[in-house]
Structures are given as structure tokens and as C-alpha cells.
């Protein structure tokens with residue numbers, strides 16, 4: 001499998017936002033560089049000071065970590081900071097065909113900002129992410145069932161089941177009253193769900209670490225270009241990151257690259273047109 005050679009990747013410019021307690025910039029930049037994209041890491045304060053610089057990037061990544069110390073709620077302060085300073089510019093970025101990826105704290109942030117689920121024009125926060133049902137912060141690998149009918153450009157070339165590291169305290173998705181959940185289901189805006197050993201979506205702990213309904217572990221917008229998920233694709237770049245890599249090697253199932261790298265490659269490939 002050499003699925004990671006992406007023609008045109010050198011023309012893909014990605015912006016990775018850093019600072020204020022975020023902590024996954026090294027892995028996220030490494031992943032995007034590995035698949036050939038041109039990556040800029042920029043402190044949120046600098047990005048906010050020059051929002052029009054966003055025009056130079058086709059992919060904006062909101063990384064994992066503890067923005068503003070998770071005060072009030074994970075991603076809440078960061079989202080409010082962005083709403084008034086960069087919200088309109090981010091919407092234009094998406095309207096112009098740009099991609100946005102939110103990983104863990106980044107997912108929490110773009111949900112609270114209202115970029116996801118993105119069913120109406122403008123920033124419309126209609127879902128949220130709250131405390132895990134049990135045990136608070138939980139760090140373990142999870143299995144994800146991938147909806148390959150989803151419009152999500154990041155996940156469309158993934159196998160039906162992947163495993164990724166997961167580490168968060170506030171990953172349970174909650175909905176406003178009404179038909180919203182059915183709309184998300186019907187439009188395949190739930191690209192990844194926590195899955196049991198058989199690969200079926202589950203609400204049972206520990207396969208589902210946060211109690212998210214329907215096993216929802218990520219959401220995309222109807223364009224498929226805005227995607228956020230709780231697990232960390234940037235933490236599975238090498239096959240040896242997997243806790244069972246030795247057993248996988250003995251069984252002949254060790255992948256050539258970490259499956260998380262494929263997820264990030266999906267975004268880069270969508271931009272490069274490959």
C-alpha cells in the first residue's frame with residue numbers, strides 16, 4: 001500500500017493553530033509534512049491579528065490539548081475568542097472551498113463555535129460536547145466504525161474500521177431537542193463512531209469512552225470539508241504507535257503507515273485533487 005504519495009501535495013498549504021494550552025502541534029505538523037503538504041504553525045494570537053492571512057491556506061487545523069485550561073468548558077473560551085475575531089473569516093474559508101479539521105480540543109472548539117454541524121448558514125452551535133459519563137478524563141485506544149457514505153473528505157478512503165488513541169474528559173455529544181440527530185444520521189454527517197469488537201457502533205464503556213449517543217465520535221458539515229473528531233489521528237502516524245504492533249507484525253497485519261496518517265492524508269488529497 002503506497003496510498004500516501006499524493007500528487008500535488010506540495011501545493012497544499014495547511015495552517016496549524018497553536019498556543020494557549022494546545023499541545024499537539026508537533027505531531028500534527030509532522031503528519032501533514034509526511035504526506036507532502038506545506039505546513040505553517042502559527043500562534044492563535046498571531047492568526048487573530050491577521051485574519052486575512054487565512055486566504056493563503058486551504059486547510060486550517062484546530063489541534064488537541066487544553067486551550068485556556070479547559071476553563072468553563074473545553075473549547076468554550078477559545079471558541080468565543082474566535083467567534084468575534086475570526087468567525088466570519090472562517091466561514092468564508094469554508095465557503096471558498098477550504099477545509100477545517102478539529103481534533104479533540106479542536107473538535108470541541110469548532111462545535112462550540114458553531115462551525116459544526118453547519119446545517120444552517122452562519123455560525124450555529126446546535127450541539128455540544130460535555131463531560132464523559134464516567135471516570136472523567138480517559139486515555140485509551142478506541143476502535144472507530146467509519147461511515148464510508150459520509151461526504152467527509154478526510155475519511156472517505158479509510159477502511160471500515162480503524163483504531164486511534166483517545167484522551168479526553170469532555171467527549172459526550174449532546175443535542176438540542178428535536179429532529180437534529182435524525183438529520184445528522186440521514187445525511188451521513190457522522191463519519192466515525194466508537195465501535196465494539198465486531199465493528200458495530202456502541203454506547204458501552206469502555207469501547208465508547210465518553211457515553212456519546214450512537215457512539216458518535218466525530219461530525220462533519222454537509223460539504224464534508226469541515227470535520228471534527230475526539231480521537232487523535234496525529235498520534236497514530238507510525239505502525240509502531242499501536243499498542244499491539246508486535247502482535248500485528250507477527251500476524252502479518254502491521255500496516256505500512258499509522259491509520260491516523262491516512263485520515264490526514266485524506267484531507268490533503270481532497271485539496272490536491274488526487
Ligand SMILES: NC(=O)CC[C@H](N)C(=O)O
Pocket residue numbers: 063064065066067070074103104105106137167168169170171
Ligand atoms: N486531548 C485533548 O485534546 C483533550 C481535550 C480536552 N482538554 C478534554 O479533556 O476533554
